[in-house]
Amino acid sequence: MNLLTTEMRRAxxxxxxxVLIAIALVGCGFxxxxxxxxxxxxxxxxxxxxxxNPAVMTNWWIADDHVGxxxxxxxxxxxxxxxxxxxxxxxxxxxGTITTVLTWEPRxxxxxxxRLTSGAVLAFVISFGLQVIFLASLVPAVVFNGTxxxxxxxxxxxxxxxxxxxxxxxxxxxxxAMSLATAARNTAFAVxxxxxxxxxxxxxxxxxxxxxxxxxxxxxxxxxMSWSRLDTVEIARGxxxxxxTLAAYLAVIIGGAAISFQRRDIAAxx
Amino acid sequence: MSPVxxxxxxxTVPEGGVFGFLGPNGSGKTTTIxxxxxxxxxxxxxxxxxxxSVAEGLREAVQRTGAIVETPALFPTMTARENLRLLAAxxxxxxxxxxxxxxxVGLADRAGDLVKHYSLGMKQRLGLAAALLKDPDLLMLxxxxxxxxxxxxxxxxxxxxxxxxxxxTVFVSSHVLAEIESTCDRVAVxxxxxxxxxxxxxxxxxxxxxxxxxxxxxxxxxxxxxxxTADVSExxxxxxxx
Numbered sequence: 310m311n312l313l314t315t316e317m318r319r320a321x322x323x324x325x326x327x328v329l330i331a332i333a334l335v336g337c338g339f340x341x342x343x344x345x346x347x348x349x350x351x352x353x354x355x356x357x358x359x360x361x362n363p364a365v366m367t368n369w370w371i372a373d374d375h376v377g378x379x380x381x382x383x384x385x386x387x388x389x390x391x392x393x394x395x396x397x398x399x400x401x402x403x404x405g406t407i408t409t410v411l412t413w414e415p416r417x418x419x420x421x422x423x424r425l426t427s428g429a430v431l432a433f434v435i436s437f438g439l440q441v442i443f444l445a446s447l448v449p450a451v452v453f454n455g456t457x458x459x460x461x462x463x464x465x466x467x468x469x470x471x472x473x474x475x476x477x478x479x480x481x482x483x484x485x486a487m488s489l490a491t492a493a494r495n496t497a498f499a500v501x502x503x504x505x506x507x508x509x510x511x512x513x514x515x516x517x518x519x520x521x522x523x524x525x526x527x528x529x530x531x532x533x534m535s536w537s538r539l540d541t542v543e544i545a546r547g548x549x550x551x552x553x554t555l556a557a558y559l560a561v562i563i564g565g566a567a568i569s570f571q572r573r574d575i576a577a578x579x
Numbered sequence: 580m581s582p583v584x585x586x587x588x589x590x591t592v593p594e595g596g597v598f599g600f601l602g603p604n605g606s607g608k609t610t611t612i613x614x615x616x617x618x619x620x621x622x623x624x625x626x627x628x629x630x631x632s633v634a635e636g637l638r639e640a641v642q643r644t645g646a647i648v649e650t651p652a653l654f655p656t657m658t659a660r661e662n663l664r665l666l667a668a669x670x671x672x673x674x675x676x677x678x679x680x681x682x683x684v685g686l687a688d689r690a691g692d693l694v695k696h697y698s699l700g701m702k703q704r705l706g707l708a709a710a711l712l713k714d715p716d717l718l719m720l721x722x723x724x725x726x727x728x729x730x731x732x733x734x735x736x737x738x739x740x741x742x743x744x745x746x747x748t749v750f751v752s753s754h755v756l757a758e759i760e761s762t763c764d765r766v767a768v769x770x771x772x773x774x775x776x777x778x779x780x781x782x783x784x785x786x787x788x789x790x791x792x793x794x795x796x797x798x799x800x801x802x803x804x805x806x807x808t809a810d811v812s813e814x815x816x817x818x819x820x821x
Contacts, residue, residue: 311668311669315668405649412644574620
């Protein structure tokens with residue numbers, strides 16, 4: 310537990326993490342102001358005509374369509390979680406602080422597990438908190454300009470499930486990045502490798518071999534995020550199977566990184 | 580095939596006192612320390628700390644060991660006190676001990692400053708403070724005087740002596756002979772990854788005499804004779820070792 314809290318404090322001290330949180334908070338504030346100003350003086354009927362209008366509270370998440378205002382932030386949270394995770398793990402190698410920590414806790418697997426767990430917990434909590442703040446920033450637009458009509462228990466439940474699910478995906482992105490950065494011992498590798506894989510390799514596979522699309526990270530993550538089968542994929546997988554696929558991919562990468570961390574020397578300038 | 584960093588090193592460090600680990604740059608000092616601390620895994624051989632095999636009881640051994648490996652790496656955006664408290668939390672060491680070690684290394688007045696504003700010498704002292712946090716039985720210090728000015732070097736020397744006089748074992752690696760000569764009770768000399776010689780350093784009649792080579796009157800003489808030879812051949816080294 311000590312190690313876990315220590316690792317969390319270390320992660321929160323990373324400048325990149327703080328900057329990313331600050332950017333997200335500014336974004337939330339900006340979204341709230343825009344939502345409030347943009348829909349002033351409009352009738353409820355007019356507001357309802359705009360698809361996904363945040364001043365209409367039921368648009369925050371439409372369970373039947375698996376979309377809503379919340380969808381806007383999902384991608385950014387995933388990216389933010391990934392970048393923060395890569396930075397937290399990569400910077401330890403660049404600064405050499407990993408050596409210092411290992412002279413206090415030499416059991417590498419234990420340390421690695423504590424770091425991944427702390428990263429996952431932090432990413433989940435921060436993602437959850439940011440989504441709550443984002444939604445809270447839209448409340449003035451709903452209260453003063455819009456409507457909360459149609460909001461009931463099932464709406465709140467669906468909303469909570471979506472927020473929690475997005476937070477889990479953010480946590481997965483963070484530990485994926487931490488694992489890649491640990492295996493390669495730097496931040497840049499994790500970011501570039503992920504970018505190259507998602508954009509270049511998966512782009513090529515999607516074009517040349519569309520039948521494999523359902524196995525790709527992009528489709529898998531999108532399916533889990535929206536929790537609905539994709540129409541665009543030839544052989545689309547359901548959300549549960551996609552979640553299992555995602556977990557399997559993660560397990561392989563986490564396992565590989567753990568073995569690499571356990572076996573390789575912690576050499577100078579590594 | 581990767582080069583051999585340390586080869587056939589057979590060395591016992593006695594309990595108590597300051598043990599100097601000498602060698603030119605690239606001789607394998609840091610690699611040896613890394614192996615002892617479990618940061619690097621030797622391809623073969625056995626390392627024992629406090630009589631127990633490191634491979635089996637590393638955690639217990641490390642708990643009794645304070646270490647600086649190369650440059651002390653701490654969080655630049657935290658204060659010295661925050662850095663030490665963060666490390667202390669791993670072993671549930673109280674904040675009182677943090678202030679104590681900051682005072683020992685002479686950083687009590689600057690404990691609230693961010694580490695990024697520290698000079699190299701101050702970072703070195705902070706590293707030493709971190710190594711002392713656990714109140715260790717053994718201190719393994721890799722080039723602890725790096726970046727220190729003459730006054731700082733003297734303070735560190737005095738501190739190491741004091742720690743040894745308190746019953747701790749201090750293992751110091753360095754290529755600065757004056758530092759080793761005036762601080763250490765025993766030394767080992769490493770060259771090209773191999774132990775060239777080891778023995779006591781004695782102060783006698785105002786001169787430093789070593790039992791390594793009694794015909795030489797300073798550690799520098801011995802050191803230079805044994806290692807100066809950047810172009811020393813394997814055959815020559817074999818001869819020295821023999």
